Every structure is written in C-alpha cells, then in structure tokens.
Amino acid sequence: MPKQILMTPGPTPVAESTLMQMALPVPHHRHPGFKKILHEIREGLKYLFQTEQEVIILASSGTGAMEGSVVNVLKKTDRVLVVQAGKFGERWSEICKAHGLAYDEIALPWGKAVSPAEVKARLDRKNYRAVLMQATETSTGAVHPVQEVAAITRSRDTLLFVDGITGVGVFPLPFDEWGLDVLLTGSQKALMLPPGLAFACLSQRAWEATKQSDLPKYYFDFAKEKKNLEKDQTAYTPAITLLVGLQEVLARVRSQGLPSLFAETHRLAEATRASVKALGLELYAAEAPSDAVTAVKVPAGLDGEALVKTMRDTFGVTIAGGQDQVKGKIFRIAHMGCITVFDVIAALSALEMTLSSMGYRFTMGAGTGKATELLGLALAGKSK
Amino acid sequence: MPKQILMTPGPTPVAESTLMQMALPVPHHRHPGFKKILHEIREGLKYLFQTEQEVIILASSGTGAMEGSVVNVLKKTDRVLVVQAGKFGERWSEICKAHGLAYDEIALPWGKAVSPAEVKARLDRKNYRAVLMQATETSTGAVHPVQEVAAITRSRDTLLFVDGITGVGVFPLPFDEWGLDVLLTGSQKALMLPPGLAFACLSQRAWEATKQSDLPKYYFDFAKEKKNLEKDQTAYTPAITLLVGLQEVLARVRSQGLPSLFAETHRLAEATRASVKALGLELYAAEAPSDAVTAVKVPAGLDGEALVKTMRDTFGVTIAGGQDQVKGKIFRIAHMGCITVFDVIAALSALEMTLSSMGYRFTMGAGTGKATELLGLALAGKSK
Numbered sequence: 001m002p003k004q005i006l007m008t009p010g011p012t013p014v015a016e017s018t019l020m021q022m023a024l025p026v027p028h029h030r031h032p033g034f035k036k037i038l039h040e041i042r043e044g045l046k047y048l049f050q051t052e053q054e055v056i057i058l059a060s061s062g063t064g065a066m067e068g069s070v071v072n073v074l075k076k077t078d079r080v081l082v083v084q085a086g087k088f089g090e091r092w093s094e095i096c097k098a099h100g101l102a103y104d105e106i107a108l109p110w111g112k113a114v115s116p117a118e119v120k121a122r123l124d125r126k127n128y129r130a131v132l133m134q135a136t137e138t139s140t141g142a143v144h145p146v147q148e149v150a151a152i153t154r155s156r157d158t159l160l161f162v163d164g165i166t167g168v169g170v171f172p173l174p175f176d177e178w179g180l181d182v183l184l185t186g187s188q189k190a191l192m193l194p195p196g197l198a199f200a201c202l203s204q205r206a207w208e209a210t211k212q213s214d215l216p217k218y219y220f221d222f223a224k225e226k227k228n229l230e231k232d233q234t235a236y237t238p239a240i241t242l243l244v245g246l247q248e249v250l251a252r253v254r255s256q257g258l259p260s261l262f263a264e265t266h267r268l269a270e271a272t273r274a275s276v277k278a279l280g281l282e283l284y285a286a287e288a289p290s291d292a293v294t295a296v297k298v299p300a301g302l303d304g305e306a307l308v309k310t311m312r313d314t315f316g317v318t319i320a321g322g323q324d325q326v327k328g329k330i331f332r333i334a335h336m337g338c339i340t341v342f343d344v345i346a347a348l349s350a351l352e353m354t355l356s357s358m359g360y361r362f363t364m365g366a367g368t369g370k371a372t373e374l375l376g377l378a379l380a381g382k383s384k
Numbered sequence: 385m386p387k388q389i390l391m392t393p394g395p396t397p398v399a400e401s402t403l404m405q406m407a408l409p410v411p412h413h414r415h416p417g418f419k420k421i422l423h424e425i426r427e428g429l430k431y432l433f434q435t436e437q438e439v440i441i442l443a444s445s446g447t448g449a450m451e452g453s454v455v456n457v458l459k460k461t462d463r464v465l466v467v468q469a470g471k472f473g474e475r476w477s478e479i480c481k482a483h484g485l486a487y488d489e490i491a492l493p494w495g496k497a498v499s500p501a502e503v504k505a506r507l508d509r510k511n512y513r514a515v516l517m518q519a520t521e522t523s524t525g526a527v528h529p530v531q532e533v534a535a536i537t538r539s540r541d542t543l544l545f546v547d548g549i550t551g552v553g554v555f556p557l558p559f560d561e562w563g564l565d566v567l568l569t570g571s572q573k574a575l576m577l578p579p580g581l582a583f584a585c586l587s588q589r590a591w592e593a594t595k596q597s598d599l600p601k602y603y604f605d606f607a608k609e610k611k612n613l614e615k616d617q618t619a620y621t622p623a624i625t626l627l628v629g630l631q632e633v634l635a636r637v638r639s640q641g642l643p644s645l646f647a648e649t650h651r652l653a654e655a656t657r658a659s660v661k662a663l664g665l666e667l668y669a670a671e672a673p674s675d676a677v678t679a680v681k682v683p684a685g686l687d688g689e690a691l692v693k694t695m696r697d698t699f700g701v702t703i704a705g706g707q708d709q710v711k712g713k714i715f716r717i718a719h720m721g722c723i724t725v726f727d728v729i730a731a732l733s734a735l736e737m738t739l740s741s742m743g744y745r746f747t748m749g750a751g752t753g754k755a756t757e758l759l760g761l762a763l764a765g766k767s768k
Contacts, residue, residue, distance in 0.1 A: 006410070024404075037691075063620045100600065186621070194410050195624055237395070237579040238445070240579055241444075242578075242623075
C-alpha cells in the first residue's frame with residue numbers, strides 16, 4: 001500500500017504541517033526566538049491541562065514523567081495505593097518498587113475500571129500519601145473514573161497521580177477544576193507529535209510535597225525545570241525540533257478549542273464501537289470503554305496476531321495487538337490526535353477484509369456502513 | 385540575514401537530507417521495518433564508538449545518560465573521583481551528590497586539562513571505584529587526556545567514565561582499544577541531529593558492576609534497554625523521528641569513515657585557532673584546545689555578550705558565549721558535525737566585522753585570510 005494508515009494508541013499520526021515545521025533548520029535553544037516559542041508553549045500547555053499551574057516539559061518518553069512525578073512528589077517513608085488494571089498500572093507499581101516505596105494495589109482483572117467506592121474504602125482503612133492511576137489503561141482500553149476518585153482524594157491528605165498519557169487532549173481532565181495533584185502526558189498521543197517529549201502538571205499541594213521529597217533525582221528535577229521555565233528556558237538541552245512541532249500543535253488545539261476536540265474524538269470512538277459490534281465483535285473493556293482507544297476481543301478460533309499482521313502487511317493499516325496476558329486475544333484501534341473520519345472508515349474496511357479472509361462469518365460492509373452512517377450524521381449535524 | 389549559520393557546541397546544524405528523512409510519516413516502533421532501522425543503528429553505533437559492546441540508546445538529553453551511567457554502574461557505598469574543570473565536570477559532582485555518592489574532586493582552574501600524573505597520584509593515595517571526566521570540557525574548550533587516564537585506570541579496579549558528549553565522532557576515543565568503561569554522547573553534537581537522544585557504552589567490567597548496583601533507577605535502566613536492543617527494540621517508546629535521522633547519519637559516518645571525519649574536524653579547528661590568533665586574540669584553553677570547540681578570550685575592554693549578540697542579530701551567525709564564571713569573558717565556536725569549511729570562513733568574517741564595529745584594532749581580513757589559506761591548502765592537498 002503506498003499510503004500507510006497509523007491507528008495505534010501511540011505513536012499517532014503527525015500532521016504534514018507539523019512534520020514540515022519540524023524539518024526547518026534547528027534553532028538554538030537559548031535564542032530569543034526560541035524563548036518566544038517556549039513562552040507560547042507554556043501558555044498552550046496551561047490551556048491543554050486546564051490549569052493555572054506551570055506544566056513541566058521533559059525530553060523523555062512518558063515513563064520518564066511517571067518516574068519523575070514519583071521521585072519529585074513522594075518521600076521514602078510514603079505509602080501509596082496503585083490502581084492496577086493493566087500494563088500501565090503495573091508500571092506505577094514497578095516504579096514504586098524500583099525506588100523502595102511501600103505500595104498496595106487495587107488489583108483488578110484486565111479490562112475493568114476501578115470503582116470509586118473501592119478507592120474510598122481502601123483510603124478509609126489505611127493512610128495513603130497518594131493514589132496512582134491511569135486516565136485510560138491503554139493496554140485494555142478501559143477508562144478510569146478520574147473525576148470521582150479526585151472527589152475522594154481532594155478532601156483528604158492524599159495526592160492523586162493521574163497518568164494521562166492517553167487521556168490529556170482526548171477527553172476532559174480539567175486539572176484545577178477536578179483537583180488533580182499530578183497529571184502526565186506524552187507527545188505521541190493526542191498531541192499528534194513524534195515520541196520524545198513528556199509533560200507533568202503538579203497542584204499547589206503537590207509542589208509543597210516536593211519540598212519534603214528525599215528521593216534521589218537529577219535529570220528529572222521538576223523544581224529546577226519549573227524555575228527555568230519561568231524564564232522561558234529548560235534546565236538541560238531540550239528536544240528542540242519536537243518543541244517547534246509542539247508550538248504548532250498547541251496553536252491548533254487552542255484555535256479548535258478543547259470541547260470540539262473532545263467531541264470529535266468521542267464521535268470517532270462511538271462510531272468505531274458501534275461498527276465493531278455491527279460485525280458481531282465484542283468490546284474488551286465493555287463496561288468502561290475509553291475514547292482514546294477501542295480494544296476488541298478477537299473472535300474465538302481466530303489468531304489475533306495474524307489479524308494485526310494482515311491488516312498491516314496486506315492493507316497498510318497499523319493497529320495494535322494485545323500485550324502480555326491478552327497477547328493475540330484483543331486488538332486495539334486508536335481515536336486520538338490527528339486520526340480522521342476517513343482513517344476510521346479505512347481501518348474498519350481493512351478490518352472487514354481481513355476478518356473475511358480469515359473465514360470469520362459476518363455481513364461484509366456492516367461495520368464500514370455503520371461508521372459511515374454515524375459519522376455522516378454527525379458531520380451533517382455539525383454543518384447545520 | 386535570510387540564512388542563519390549555527391556554530392554552537394550543541395545543537396549543531398542538521399543536514400537537509402536528515403531533516404527531510406525525519407519529516408516522513410512517523411513509523412510505528414514495533415513495525416518490522418523499524419526493527420531493521422534499529423538493527424542498522426546498533427551496528428552504526430558500534431562503529432562510531434569503536435566497540436564490540438552494545439551502545440544503549442535513551443530518549444533524553446545527554447545529562448540523562450550521565451545520570452543513567454552513575455545509577456546503573458555504581459553502588460551506594462562507592463567513592464568516586466571527579467575531574468572538575470568546568471560546568472560539565474561540576475555536573476558529574478552534582479549527580480553524585482544527588483544520589484548520595486561519596487566523591488572527591490580534582491578541582492582545576494577553568495580552561496585547564498587534567499594531568500594524568502595527578503590522577504595517578506590521587507588513585508595511589510585513596511581507593512576510588514571510578515574516575516568521572518569529560519572528553520572535552522565544553523564550557524572551556526579544553527580537551528582532557530582520556531587515553532592517558534585510561535592507561536592508568538584500566539590496570540586497577542577503577543572504572544573510567546567519560547562524558548564524550550563533545551568527543552564521540554569529533555576525535556578518536558576508541559572505546560575497546562583504550563579500555564574505557566563508560567562512554568556517553570548526545571545526538572546534537574557530532575551526530576548532526578536535533579537534541580533528544582543520548583547514548584551510553586559500557587565495558588564488560590562496567591556491565592559486571594551493574595549487577596552489584598543498588599542505586600534506584602527505572603527509566604534509565606541500562607540492563608533492561610540492553611535486553612531489548614538485542615531484540616532490535618527499546619524498553620519504552622523511543623524518539624522515533626530522531627532514530628530515523630540517526631540511521632541516515634550513521635550510514636554517512638560509516639561511508640565517510642572515522643579517520644576522514646576526525647581529520648576534517650581537526651582541520652576546521654586548526655584553521656579557526658590560527659585565524660583567531662592572526663586577529664591578535666588568545667585561546668582560552670591554550671594548552672589543550674579541543675577540536676570540538678574553540679574558546680577564545682574576549683579582548684580587554686570589549687563586552688563579550690554584546691559580541692555574541694551582534695554576530696547573531698546583525699550577521700546571522702550564532703556562536704556561544706561563556707557560562708558562569710567566564711560569562712562575557714570568552715566566546716566559543718564549534719567545529720563538529722555538519723559544520724563546513726565555508727561556515728567557518730563565514731563565522732570568522734562575521735567575527736571580524738563585529739570586532740571592527742566594536743572598535744577592536746586589528747588588520748581586517750587577517751583571520752578570514754588565514755583560514756582561507758589553511759583550509760585551501762588542506763583541500764588542495766586532499767584532492768591531489
């Protein structure tokens with residue numbers, strides 16, 4: 001296929017205008033012109049995170065921001081509660097373990113979302129300095145009830161850490177309004193950029209906590225980065241080209257507006273969910289599907305890895321398979337960032353062609369048809 | 385000026401062919417095609433580092449690789465010796481301090497290179513697990529005698545850490561042959577890429593030491609990265625576009641060959657040094673000037689910050705000023721990476737125009753003339 005369609009939950013496609021912007025000669029990071037770029041980025045990130053706080057910018061992948069938030073905000077004697085419902089929940093636990101922090105887990109079956117009542121019960125039973133969770137558990141496609149959990153933590157001496165790597169810019173996570181304490185994201189998801197940048201936003205009380213933190217850190221020193229950002233610079237050489245792209249993306253996000261961006265992503269997710277159901281398929285995280293990524297169960301008797309491979313190698317559509325315990329059992333289609341209506345239609349069409357070639361029995365065209373119907377209605381409604 | 389000339393010791397200019405390569409649609413990092421890219425990169429890095437060892441690739445700036453090498457190779461009870469002769473020597477000490485490691489310093493005046501005899505004397509006097517040094521101390525333009533220090537450390541139970549951020553790809557640092565234990569670099573120097581990637585190479589005994597390391601780490605876990613690299617993948621989402629660029633750069637480096645690359649950089653550095661002397665200026669690190677970057681003393685009575693600003697704003701040539709204790713007192717012109725003969729000529733020409741406008745007395749054209757003479761001879765010699 002001459003044109004590849006990327007539908008994975010990271011990286012997501014990068015707009016051609018952004019790619020071109022990043023292909024310009026690399027400016028020096030201490031040049032006044034670059035400081036202006038960084039200043040605009042700071043404002044754009046505050047808009048994106050819906051906050052008055054400074055958003056820390058790191059040259060790393062999202063995992064660096066997860067570890068950074070732990071080592072900056074917590075101290076050696078803290079005990080934390082991890083919502084563990086997939087591969088990225090596990091990552092929170094692994095980070096705590098690597099730094100010798102005591103942690104308990106709310107261990108859920110993969111595909112499930114945490115119940116706020118359970119969080120409350122666990123916090124009532126034992127003192128935890130923080131709850132660590134995901135906005136979307138990307139490995140299962142489940143969305144966790146961040147707002148409801150924040151309503152519990154904000155009235156206690158418990159900080160809420162939200163890995164919003166597949167959340168920020170996908171659906172509402174208003175940082176200040178909901179009273180979150182730490183919110184993270186990466187560049188290669190809703191921010192429509194190549195990977196290599198990560199972001200962390202801290203509440204006033206999280207910044208207070210950093211002053212008591214005794215966990216070792218150097219490269220991921222949020223207070224040092226904040227002091228530098230306030231002068232429109234970074235502590236170390238930043239990933240300059242990605243920041244040049246970020247300026248362009250954030251300007252587009254502001255001009256479109258978050259409500260419209262969220263509605264667009266939601267429409268694509270809704271249409272995808274309805275379409276795969278029209279093919280007789282089942283959602284994996286059926287009770288709490290995230291708008292970031294739809295995880296679908298591979299029908300009994302079919303090889304999920306072969307399905308993903310055929311879509312990619314025969315039809316040029318890259319979706320994600322399952323990881324770890326759901327390897328070969330689910331496939332995942334992303335909706336965030338630059339993914340368009342016709343990317344979704346193409347992906348569903350390729351999915352149908354693939355399922356048909358694998359001998360799965362269904363009405364050919366039912367999924368593509370459903371998506372065209374739903375997205376057409378939405379677009380028509382939009383133009384009225 | 386419609387065309388900006390970048391002559392700073394990081395970032396350095398990126399070739400247009402690399403910028404274009406990185407502007408192609410972003411591939412997925414688990415795609416077989418990307419694994420092939422990563423496989424080629426691994427081979428190219430081994431060539432660049434002149435080693436049989438795996439070279440670890442990190443999505444971070446060079447400082448991340450410095451911290452990573454400390455937390456992976458050392459343990460809490462280790463005592464280390466830091467060669468401290470500028471801002472980046474200081475960084476080694478700061479990293480040790482952040483991780484509670486005991487360290488002593490060979491504290492040298494800025495601009496000086498360490499004496500191997502002093503390293504030997506210090507190692508004879510006290511047991512150190514490691515010596516931490518720079519190949520070039522970028523803040524002063526001094527080159528440290530890495531080979532001579534390695535000859536001392538390799539016969540003892542002392543590991544040698546070399547920050548080669550402005551060394552690898554600039555001048556010879558053959559990792560295996562010299563018996564280095566840790567060698568680092570970043571993408572935005574001799575590797576002619578935007579910032580955002582860092583690299584670390586470990587000797588067999590450094591890898592052995594990682595097994596005893598008890599310093600906390602997660603994102604910068606070299607053993608985990610090594611295990612992944614051996615399968616042509618990375619532990620976390622890599623900085624994909626920079627790796628696409630890296631493949632192109634490493635192919636060029638291999639095709640040109642390291643000896644030719646080193647000779648080219650050396651010629652530019654030599655010509656620059658001779659030219660600034662022809663203007664009556666003095667080298668800052670006169671006893672041990674590095675081929676990576678030439679630091680020049682600002683003549684008495686002139687404002688060094690104004691000099692750098694005029695070169696940039698009036699003539700479009702960005703060089704670096706001095707940092708910290710030499711702020712305003714030196715300026716620095718880089719020679720590594722994609723910097724060409726005519727970039728050097730242009731920078732010297734702009735320097736003369738600037739010095740003249742500031743009232744400095746010298747023979748206009750003496751520097752540019754000297755560089756044209758020397759580089760012309762070298763190029764003619766090359767084509768014979």
